[in-house]
Each structure stands twice: as C-alpha cells, then as structure tokens.
Amino acid sequence: MSTSKVGYDDVYDLQSKRLSVKKPEVRYDKQGDMADDERVEKAMLHFVKDFGSMAATYLDTCVHCGICAEACHYYKVTGDPKYTPIWKLEPFKQAYKREASPFAFFYRLLGLKKKLTVEELEEWQHLLYDSCTVCGRCSLICPMGIDIASMISLARHGMFKAGLVPHELHAVAERAEVDGSPLGVTPTVFADRLEWMEDEHEVDINVDQEQADVLVVMSSIEIQKYPQSMAATAKILNAAGENWTFRTDGFEATNFGMLSGNAEWQRDMSMRVIDAAVKIGAKKLILPECGHAYMALRWMGANMYGKPLPFEVVHISEYLAETLNSGKIKVNKVDTSVAYHDPCQVSRRGGATQAARDVLGHLGVEQREMKPSGDYNWCCGGGGGVVTIHRADDLRYKVFKIKMDQVEETEADELITSCANCRQTFDDGQEHFHWKYTMGSLLELVAENLEEDKQ
Numbered sequence: 001m002s003t004s005k006v007g008y009d010d011v012y013d014l015q016s017k018r019l020s021v022k023k024p025e026v027r028y029d030k031q032g033d034m035a036d037d038e039r040v041e042k043a044m045l046h047f048v049k050d051f052g053s054m055a056a057t058y059l060d061t062c063v064h065c066g067i068c069a070e071a072c073h074y075y076k077v078t079g080d081p082k083y084t085p086i087w088k089l090e091p092f093k094q095a096y097k098r099e100a101s102p103f104a105f106f107y108r109l110l111g112l113k114k115k116l117t118v119e120e121l122e123e124w125q126h127l128l129y130d131s132c133t134v135c136g137r138c139s140l141i142c143p144m145g146i147d148i149a150s151m152i153s154l155a156r157h158g159m160f161k162a163g164l165v166p167h168e169l170h171a172v173a174e175r176a177e178v179d180g181s182p183l184g185v186t187p188t189v190f191a192d193r194l195e196w197m198e199d200e201h202e203v204d205i206n207v208d209q210e211q212a213d214v215l216v217v218m219s220s221i222e223i224q225k226y227p228q229s230m231a232a233t234a235k236i237l238n239a240a241g242e243n244w245t246f247r248t249d250g251f252e253a254t255n256f257g258m259l260s261g262n263a264e265w266q267r268d269m270s271m272r273v274i275d276a277a278v279k280i281g282a283k284k285l286i287l288p289e290c291g292h293a294y295m296a297l298r299w300m301g302a303n304m305y306g307k308p309l310p311f312e313v314v315h316i317s318e319y320l321a322e323t324l325n326s327g328k329i330k331v332n333k334v335d336t337s338v339a340y341h342d343p344c345q346v347s348r349r350g351g352a353t354q355a356a357r358d359v360l361g362h363l364g365v366e367q368r369e370m371k372p373s374g375d376y377n378w379c380c381g382g383g384g385g386v387v388t389i390h391r392a393d394d395l396r397y398k399v400f401k402i403k404m405d406q407v408e409e410t411e412a413d414e415l416i417t418s419c420a421n422c423r424q425t426f427d428d429g430q431e432h433f434h435w436k437y438t439m440g441s442l443l444e445l446v447a448e449n450l451e452e453d454k455q
C-alpha cells in the first residue's frame with residue numbers, strides 16, 4: 001500500500017480557466033497496515049540489531065568536521081544542511097545511543113535521546129532513499145574513515161522492516177523477488193530476446209549449457225533497453241575462445257533487494273545466480289555493465305553464500321582488460337576522444353578503476369579525464385535505486401548538471417561508461433536537457449572494433 005501525506009492539490013486558475021495540478025512538495029510512502037508505533041518499534045529494532053561493532057565504532061568516531069558535506073552531490077547542488085551525509089544517519093545514531101551504546105541506560109533515564117517518531121522516519125525516507133545514491137564519495141573523503149554509504153544501506157534495512165520504502169522502489173524490488181526480474185524479464189522473455197539478438201547480429205549465443213567454465217549474467221536494463229549488449233558479450237567471449245553460457249535459471253544480475261533494504265530478498269536474488277554458477281561448475285562469473293551488481297556479487301556474494309564462492313567474480317570491464325592485456329582478443333584503433341564516466345560501484349567502491357582505462361588504451365582513443373575522475377568521480381545521480389523514484393526527479397536533474405559540466409569541460413567526442421544504470425540515467429538526462437552527448441557502452445565499443453582475424 002502506498003499513501004501520500006500531502007495529496008495532489010488541484011487548483012482552478014480563473015485567468016487561464018484551466019485546472020492546474022500542483023505537485024506535492026513531499027510525499028512519503030508506506031507499505032502494509034502497521035500502526036505508527038509498530039513501525040517505529042520495527043525500525044528501531046532493526047537499526048539496533050544491524051549495528052555491528054564496526055558501525056558502533058563509526059558512530060562514536062565522527063568528529064563532526066563536516067568534510068563529508070562537500071563530497072555529497074546533493075549538498076553541493078542545494079547547500080541545504082539536511083543533505084549532509086552524516087545527518088542522513090541521525091535516526092540510526094539516535095537509536096544506537098538510546099538502545100545500544102554503553103550509556104544507553106542513562107540516555108533513556110535522563111531523556112537525553114528521545115524515542116523516534118514515525119514522522120521523523122517518514123522525513124528520513126527522503127534522506128535515505130531519494131537523496132542518497134550510496135555512491136560512497138563521502139566514505140572516501142571522511143578523515144575518520146567512516147563508511148557512511150554502507151551505514152546508509154544498513155539504515156535502509158530498518159526502513160524496509162518498518163514498511164517505509166518509496167513505493168516505486170518497493171514495487172520493482174517485489175517484482176524482482178517474485179518474478180526474478182525488476183522489469184518482468186521471465187526466463188522465456190530472456191530466451192526470446194537472446195534468439196532475436198542471435199539472428200539480428202549473426203552471432204552464436206550459448207544458452208543453458210549444462211557445463212561451462214564461464215557463466216555470464218545480464219541486467220534487466222540491458223535485456224530490455226540495450227539488448228545489443230547481449231550480442232556484444234557473445235561476440236567477445238566467442239572471439240576469446242571461452243567455454244561459456246547464459247542460463248535461463250540464473251541470468252539477472254541486478255539486486256533490488258539490496259537497493260530497497262530487504263536483506264532476505266537480496267540473498268534470494270544473489271543465490272539465483274550463485275546456484276546457477278555452481279550447478280554448471282563455472283570457474284568464472286562475468287558480471288555485466290551494472291555497477292550495483294558488482295557490489296552485490298563481487299563484494300557481498302560470499303556473505304550471501306555463507307562461505308567463499310567456488311568461482312571468480314569479475315566485472316565485464318575487468319574481463320575486457322584481462323583478455324586484451326593477455327592478447328586473447330585484439331581490437332582496431334579508434335580515432336576519437338573519449339570521456340569515461342566511472343560507475344561509483346565499479347571504480348570508487350569496487351576498486352576496478354584502472355580496467356576501463358586499460359581497455360580504452362588498447363582502443364587507442366584519446367582519453368580525456370573529467371575533473372575529478374576515477375575514484376573521486378561525481379555520481380550520475382541515478383544509483384542506489386534513486387532513478388526509480390519519480391518524486392526525486394527534480395533533485396536528480398540538479399545533481400546531473402554537475403556531470404554535464406564535467407563532461408562538457410573535456411570537449412571529448414564521445415562519452416562512455418560501463419554501467420547500464422548510469423547509461424539509463426544519462427539517457428534520461430540527455431532527453432530532459434536536450435543535451436548533445438549520448439552515453440555509449442565500453443563493452444559495445446570493444447565488440448564493434450574487434451579485429452576480425454582474432455574471432
């Protein structure tokens with residue numbers, strides 16, 4: 001169930017004689033029919049339960065220097081103190097001090113930390129979801145090493161349990177849990193689209209092999225919006241001589257369980273892919289151009305599995321760099337200049353910053369770095385599930401202007417990334433601002449320029 005705190009305010013304009021519909025200034029969404037007290041209890045319980053000793057140490061070590069504010073694109077474009085990263089954790093901090101800190105008893109006795117109200121939690125829905133892409137720029141910059149982005153993800157667990165998730169994000173996460181894909185890509189749809197790409201691009205695509213060294217997965221955004229990326233992947237893996245396959249029982253790389261804050265759904269989504277890889281005896285899992293899939297499976301996959309994964313996990317940009325560096329595939333030189341947008345979850349939070357640059361080096365393009373770029377790159381504004389939340393659009397477009405300025409300053413011919421979610425955010429921004437730059441894909445650039453005699 002979704003409710004609006006402030007409803008649409010219809011206004012009849014006497015002068016224009018038209019009905020104008022005023023957008024709600026703030027809207028909070030709720031799921032389920034819990035009483036307000038129960039929501040607060042659930043949120044508090046999970047905020048406290050999810051505190052590891054690391055999170056507690058983080059909350060105790062903040063020296064309130066405010067440096068993280070300047071790192072956050074939301075604070076940068078608004079100057080509003082409520083968008084300071086550490087402020088986004090305030091309810092989390094209050095719950096910790098009141099319920100789990102060494103002085104919790106005294107805080108409660110002396111009333112120094114008040115119990116949260118449902119109104120406060122509703123307000124924080126905007127701060128934890130609409131205005132945080134979990135980009136990790138604040139974590140990188142904090143002099144005390146506080147990983148604010150990871151704690152925001154933990155805070156989302158409590159919000160999910162309290163039924164306080166933006167409804168679009170909740171809906172796509174639920175769809176992914178029930179149907180296996182946030183965009184309704186069933187195994188049959190996936191197989192059909194692969195067959196279409198196989199014909200369209202005249203490339204052999206392996207599906208449902210019972211044994212393979214390499215399992216390749218895709219994101220629903222690619223399957224539905226950029227299907228050519230499936231053909232590009234097949235073309236490259238065939239050229240590299242891999243024993244590989246797609247599987248219809250484990251193809252979806254996105255993880256909206258993680259983005260929405262539902263840890264159980266996160267595990268289910270990861271396990272579909274892990275089970276498929278184990279079943280075929282894969283030695284390597286190649287993740288697609290999707291930033292958060294890299295976080296979910298490369299860095300959190302073993303936690304979901306409960307033990308080390310029996311296969312290597314690599315992002316497609318790492319795979320491309322590895323195969324080009326080893327000479328397994330070769331590419332023709334491309335006479336153009338490129339500005340590369342680092343997906344936050346692949347570069348800053350994933351550590352694979354150099355891979356794309358190696359690939360562009362093999363392509364011989366003139367690389368024009370944005371300022372800043374690499375680990376310090378500004379986020380596109382669409383990560384962390386934000387791109388699904390429509391009420392966040394205006395703020396997202398403000399943030400996107402930072403990227404536009406960065407790209408324009410490079411004066412590069414082309415703009416390239418290695419994340420379909422970033423690409424979709426750029427496509428949307430391009431349409432909104434009638435912008436001249438079209439975002440391209442690193443994977444597709446390699447596939448288009450493969451040396452024929454190496455295929």
Ligand code: SF4
Binds near residue numbers: 086
């Ligand atoms: S930069 Fe770190 S220490 Fe400074 S206010 Fe932010 S979280 Fe606290």
Ligand code: SF4
Binds near residue numbers: 138148149152
């Ligand atoms: S993770 Fe990114 S968006 Fe979220 S508070 Fe930190 S800098 Fe801002």
